[in-house]
Amino acid sequence: MKQIVKSSLIAGTSLAALVGLVVAPTFQASALTNTSPTTITATVAPALSIVSGATVAFTMTPATFGAVAESNNSNVVTVSTNNYTGYNLKLKDSDATLTLTGTHGSIPVSTDPFATPALLTTNHWGYAIAGAPFSAVYSSQTDVTTSTLKYAGILATDVTLKTTAVTANADTTTVWYAAKIDTATATGTDYSDTVTYTATTNP
Amino acid sequence: MRINVHFARVGLIGALFFTCVLAAPLAHAVDELHDAIAITPTSKHYSVKAGDHVTDSLTIVNPGDTIINFKVYARPFFVKSGTYETVFSQESDYADGYRWLTLPLTTYSVAPKQKVSVPFDMYVSKGARSGGHYAAIFAETQAPQVEGQTGVANNKSVGMLMYINVEGSTKTAGAFTGIDMPWYQPAAPLKSVPHLENTGETDFSAKVTFAVMDIAGDVKYQTNGDYWMLPHTTRDITFTWDKSPWFGLYKVRVSTTVLDKTNVTESYIIIAPRWLVFVACLVIILGVIDVVRRKRTTTKHKSH
Numbered sequence: 001m002k003q004i005v006k007s008s009l010i011a012g013t014s015l016a017a018l019v020g021l022v023v024a025p026t027f028q029a030s031a032l033t034n035t036s037p038t039t040i041t042a043t044v045a046p047a048l049s050i051v052s053g054a055t056v057a058f059t060m061t062p063a064t065f066g067a068v069a070e071s072n073n074s075n076v077v078t079v080s081t082n083n084y085t086g087y088n089l090k091l092k093d094s095d096a097t098l099t100l101t102g103t104h105g106s107i108p109v110s111t112d113p114f115a116t117p118a119l120l121t122t123n124h125w126g127y128a129i130a131g132a133p134f135s136a137v138y139s140s141q142t143d144v145t146t147s148t149l150k151y152a153g154i155l156a157t158d159v160t161l162k163t164t165a166v167t168a169n170a171d172t173t174t175v176w177y178a179a180k181i182d183t184a185t186a187t188g189t190d191y192s193d194t195v196t197y198t199a200t201t202n203p
Numbered sequence: 204m205r206i207n208v209h210f211a212r213v214g215l216i217g218a219l220f221f222t223c224v225l226a227a228p229l230a231h232a233v234d235e236l237h238d239a240i241a242i243t244p245t246s247k248h249y250s251v252k253a254g255d256h257v258t259d260s261l262t263i264v265n266p267g268d269t270i271i272n273f274k275v276y277a278r279p280f281f282v283k284s285g286t287y288e289t290v291f292s293q294e295s296d297y298a299d300g301y302r303w304l305t306l307p308l309t310t311y312s313v314a315p316k317q318k319v320s321v322p323f324d325m326y327v328s329k330g331a332r333s334g335g336h337y338a339a340i341f342a343e344t345q346a347p348q349v350e351g352q353t354g355v356a357n358n359k360s361v362g363m364l365m366y367i368n369v370e371g372s373t374k375t376a377g378a379f380t381g382i383d384m385p386w387y388q389p390a391a392p393l394k395s396v397p398h399l400e401n402t403g404e405t406d407f408s409a410k411v412t413f414a415v416m417d418i419a420g421d422v423k424y425q426t427n428g429d430y431w432m433l434p435h436t437t438r439d440i441t442f443t444w445d446k447s448p449w450f451g452l453y454k455v456r457v458s459t460t461v462l463d464k465t466n467v468t469e470s471y472i473i474i475a476p477r478w479l480v481f482v483a484c485l486v487i488i489l490g491v492i493d494v495v496r497r498k499r500t501t502t503k504h505k506s507h
Binding site: 045046047048049050051052055056057058073075081083084085088094100102127157158160163165177189190191192193194195196197198199200201202203 | 238239240241242243244245246264266267282286287288289290291292339341343346350352353354355356357358359360361362364426428430431433441443
């Protein structure tokens with residue numbers, strides 16, 4: 001919650017700063033070139049900003065040999081735009097390697113697509129955003145043996161997470177990431193992957 | 204002139220205020236954030252001739268408090284379905300403008316609270332078909348590679364949409380094709396979805412106005428905008444009155460202007476929950492039964 005508020009603050013300020021940077025030169029140009037004493041023109045250029053939290057980390061520790069452990073954590077993505085038709089937010093893997101890759105092995109990505117997410121199968125990782133077709137509500141979990149939360153597997157191509165239809169002032173989207181492993185996955189502290197959030201204004 | 208100078212001062216002071224006074228302490232407060240990236244403009248329209256060379260630029264701003272490294276690249280741009288979901292991965296007859304783009308530099312660094320101009324060249328093909336061609340230029344932050352990093356890191360990407368119209372003989376055609384605006388809506392917000400189509404070879408802008416009035420004709424909500432229509436697409440534009448009450452009777456007017464042809468649709472809309480309609484129907488039915496029963500009783504008394 002604290003992170004959402006902070007993200008909102010920085011995103012809102014970012015847009016304000018951006019609009020300020022864009023509008024100021026327009027006013028200045030108008031002052032230098034306009035000879036009419038009564039004509040005031042101002043152009044507000046379309047702008048868009050995106051802010052997100054740092055690397056999402058989660059730790060899994062199976063209680064006993066052969067037991068499973070599922071953990072998750074979230075990332076808040078904050079988008080602001082003055083475009084009145086709104087914006088579109090997409091997610092994809094940053095490269096063609098979709099696994100969480102570490103020095104001693106890798107955790108494969110879930111094979112469930114965005115349209116039909118499902119419970120994680122053991123030794124897989126996935127992502128989710130609350131609401132259909134995913135689970136309605138997500139909460140933080142660490143080393144749970146059973147979970148009712150649904151996840152999808154990330155792709156190397158874009159998946160649309162959200163489309164809005166109006167201007168956005170620090171609009172947030174919380175993306176959850178989770179992995180479920182058993183002791184077949186070798187220990188390691190460097191299982192990682194990089195994803196890309198893409199924001200564009202709507203036509 | 205004096206007024207303009209005054210506004211120029213206000214604009215500059217406002218910009219300095221936002222960037223120096225407000226942004227800095229808030230950005231410092233968000234110490235867990237990696238980076239942020241912003242782009243302006245978010246779209247550009249070009250009218251060019253086949254064989255033209257256009258030099259232009261976009262601006263990337265770093266509103267965060269850490270240096271960002273980002274790469275820039277061009278991609279196809281088009282839309283799919285009536286929702287106009289953007290697609291940047293499929294080249295098509297129209298999503299081919301990215302081929303004409305070259306970026307002199309592809310990697311940049313920007314200090315916190317600074318901006319950088321990203322120049323690009325557009326070499327329009329000499330054999331380019333007249334009409335619309337579409338592309339997008341993206342700026343994508345690069346998450347720092349940290350040894351021993353664990354978890355899911357993220358890059359952030361922002362894009363500028365490019366609408367390139369190659370001059371020449373081309374077909375421009377489109378129309379308003381209908382509207383979804385049910386007279387009974389069981390839940391707020393009040394909603395209306397006009398449908399537009401572009402059957403031509405180039406894009407155009409359609410002006411759409413959505414207005415909600417009460418019974419007395421007082422405007423309760425109004426919005427309007429120009430919506431770009433890409434060639435050979437249909438677009439469903441969803442308007443909602445987010446502050447509409449849970450119950451009420453309103454008059455809604457949707458005006459669309461497509462290629463100088465205006466269409467106005469007006470309708471009365473009832474917003475009422477289903478349970479309320481059920482209760483109202485029940486009351487009416489009970490009332491009718493009661494009236495019939497009383498009538499029969501009166502008739503019997505008279506016949507006696």
